[in-house]
Amino acid sequence: MIFERMEQADYEQLVFCHDKASGLKAIICIHDSTLGPALGGCRFWNYQSEEDAIVDVMRLAKGMTYKNAAAGLNLGGAKTVVIGNPKTDKSEAFFRALGRYINSLDGRYITAEDVGTTVEDMDMIFQETPYVCGVSESYGSSGNPSPMTALGVYYAMKRTAKEVFGTDHLEGKTVAVQGVGNVAYYMCKFLHEEGASLIVTDINEEAVQRAVDDFGAKAVHIDDIYNVDADIFAPCALGGILNSETIPTLKVKMICGSANNQLLEDDTHGQMLKDRGILYAPDFVVNSGGVINVADELNGYNRERATKKVQGVYDQMDKIFTIAKEQDILPLQAAEHLAEARIEAMMRVHSKFSAKPNNQINR
Numbered sequence: 573m574i575f576e577r578m579e580q581a582d583y584e585q586l587v588f589c590h591d592k593a594s595g596l597k598a599i600i601c602i603h604d605s606t607l608g609p610a611l612g613g614c615r616f617w618n619y620q621s622e623e624d625a626i627v628d629v630m631r632l633a634k635g636m637t638y639k640n641a642a643a644g645l646n647l648g649g650a651k652t653v654v655i656g657n658p659k660t661d662k663s664e665a666f667f668r669a670l671g672r673y674i675n676s677l678d679g680r681y682i683t684a685e686d687v688g689t690t691v692e693d694m695d696m697i698f699q700e701t702p703y704v705c706g707v708s709e710s711y712g713s714s715g716n717p718s719p720m721t722a723l724g725v726y727y728a729m730k731r732t733a734k735e736v737f738g739t740d741h742l743e744g745k746t747v748a749v750q751g752v753g754n755v756a757y758y759m760c761k762f763l764h765e766e767g768a769s770l771i772v773t774d775i776n777e778e779a780v781q782r783a784v785d786d787f788g789a790k791a792v793h794i795d796d797i798y799n800v801d802a803d804i805f806a807p808c809a810l811g812g813i814l815n816s817e818t819i820p821t822l823k824v825k826m827i828c829g830s831a832n833n834q835l836l837e838d839d840t841h842g843q844m845l846k847d848r849g850i851l852y853a854p855d856f857v858v859n860s861g862g863v864i865n866v867a868d869e870l871n872g873y874n875r876e877r878a879t880k881k882v883q884g885v886y887d888q889m890d891k892i893f894t895i896a897k898e899q900d901i902l903p904l905q906a907a908e909h910l911a912e913a914r915i916e917a918m919m920r921v922h923s924k925f926s927a928k929p930n931n932q933i934n935r
Contacts, residue, residue, distance in 0.1 A: 574626065581634055584610075586626075587677070591669035597655040598670055599625055601633035602681055603648070606915050609679055610650030611705070611867060612636040613686025614670070614693070616658040629653040635832060636863070639856040641911035642888060645867050650681045658688035664696050671700025679703055684717070684866050691716060705866035714873050717862040721830060722758030724861020724885040729763075729804065729828040731889040732853045736826045737803075740886075743767035748802040748824065749789075751809025752779045755830045755859075759808065760787050773797040774809070798822055805829070807855075812836040814852075819844050828853035835904070842902040854907035857888055 578586065587600040602610045612633055619625040629651050637649025654670070674683055674697065684705040685694055694707045707713040714720070729747075730740040737745075746769045749756055753774070760770055760783055770789035773796070774780045783789040792800060798821045805824040807813050811833035819841060827834070827850060834855045835841045845852045861882040868878040888910075895906035 577630065581630075583630065583633070585680075586630070587673065589670060589673040591666075594663060594665035594669045595656070595661060596666050596669045598652055598673070599629045599655075600650065600652045600673065600677070600681060601629040602650040602677075603630075603633040604637040604915065605648035605650075605680060606918050607641060607648050608646040609682055609703075610636070610648035611640060611645075611682045611684065611863060612649055612651040613684045614652040614654060614689050614697075615686040616654045616656065616662075616688030616693075618657045619653070619655050622655070625653050625655050631833070635856055637915070638908060638911040639860050639863060640867075641914045642854075642857050642892075642907050643860040643864050643885075644888065644914075645864065647682075647863075647867060651686075652681075652683055654688070662693065667693050667696035668700050671697035671704070674703055675701035677703070682870075684863070705869045712873055713869055714865050714875070714878065716754075717865055718754035719758045720865035720878065720882050721755045721859055721862035722762065723879070724864065724882045725755070725759050725806075725808075725828065725830045725858055726762040727861075727883050727886040728853055728858040728889050729806070731886045731893075732826050732828045732851060733804070735893050736851050741766075745769070745804060746771065746802040747804045747806055748797055748800050749773070749783075749806045749808060750797050750813065750829070751807070751831065752776075752783045752789075753808065755862075756806070756808035757783065759806065759830065760789065764788070771797070771800050771802055807831040807834045814841050814845065816841070816844070819848065819850075822848070822850060824850060826851040826853065828858055829855070830859045831855060832859065838904055839902070842904050846902060852903055853889065854892065854904045857885065857892060857907050860888075861885055 583603050585602040589598040632651040633649055640647040682703045694704050697704045698707045709715040734740040743766055748771045751774050752772050764787040772783045772789045773792050773794050780791045784791055798818045802824050805827045806829035808830045814834050815836035864881050865878045892906045896903045
């Protein structure tokens with residue numbers, strides 16, 4: 573069954589990692605390394621079953637392939653999921669054991685921070701392998717990726733707004749934000765500074781209150797965020813929230829947020845949004861600022877250079893909307909075509925040349 577699933581989307585490798593002494597149970601999935609070493613974060617989650625973990629890591633790894641390709645990075649896609657409670661199961665031995673597994677892949681996979689993991693966790697992995705990004709700044713790294721991810725979302729939102737409203741100025745626009753965690757907080761900061769009004773919700777009451785206090789945001793109940801009067805909806809929490817139940821209640825003109833896999837069913841619900849006159853910005857491009865930022869570490873991190881690259885998400889969105897209009901397809905399909913074209917082109921190059929990419933990380 574697993575091999576059938578791998579064959580359907582042409583996965584390269586699934587690695588099961590176990591260390592009895594530390595309690596480590598993790599799965600590394602490399603989806604595609606055509607463009608270069610596969611980069612993807614390490615997610616720490618209390619999965620209900622091993623099957624759920626396998627499904628999630630494969631889905632996320634494939635998403636990273638498209639994200640990295642569409643962002644113009646010379647990187648493939650991969651992901652790690654760790655099975656356990658991130659609040660109680662972490663230890664130095666735990667992450668160092670994972671670091672040894674990552675190191676055994678000899679640079680084919682590079683990990684980074686993700687849901688449930690922190691910069692400090694990456695530091696422990698770094699003790700065992702150089703193939704990790706997002707470690708502490710004292711190691712010559714970029715540190716917390718959230719501000720850069722948020723910056724990419726902000727520039728994607730500006731370009732999407734230009735498509736919808738004829739201008740990329742967000743002053744005076746009302747943005748409904750679902751989830752105000754680390755990334756969304758910084759996104760709200762950028763929006764507030766430009767003069768946008770914010771409506772926010774989150775299961776974490778402290779996060780909501782922080783947005784209210786810092787940005788003058790209006791707080792609403794979790795279920796009410798879908799039907800508020802706003803110009804823009806920014807999903808920044810769970811995936812699958814754009815579905816047959818929620819889409820009919822939306823009153824916005826565009827959707828642009830940091831959450832992964834926002835559409836429950838890509839084609840069905842992407843078309844439903846289009847039919848209602850709502851422009852959807854493909855999430856794996858919108859939230860690519862974080863991976864663009866950490867990828868800059870592979871050449872020796874330079875914050876000014878990384879910032880310019882993240883701002884380039886604006887131009888990537890421009891390409892996607894142009895392709896969508898020219899081919900009369902959904903923006904998500906256009907983003908996938910952009911990514912697939914890059915991968916296919918490099919597959920042809922690799923069929924002619926056998927030079928091994930430089931997988932070394934320079935710090």
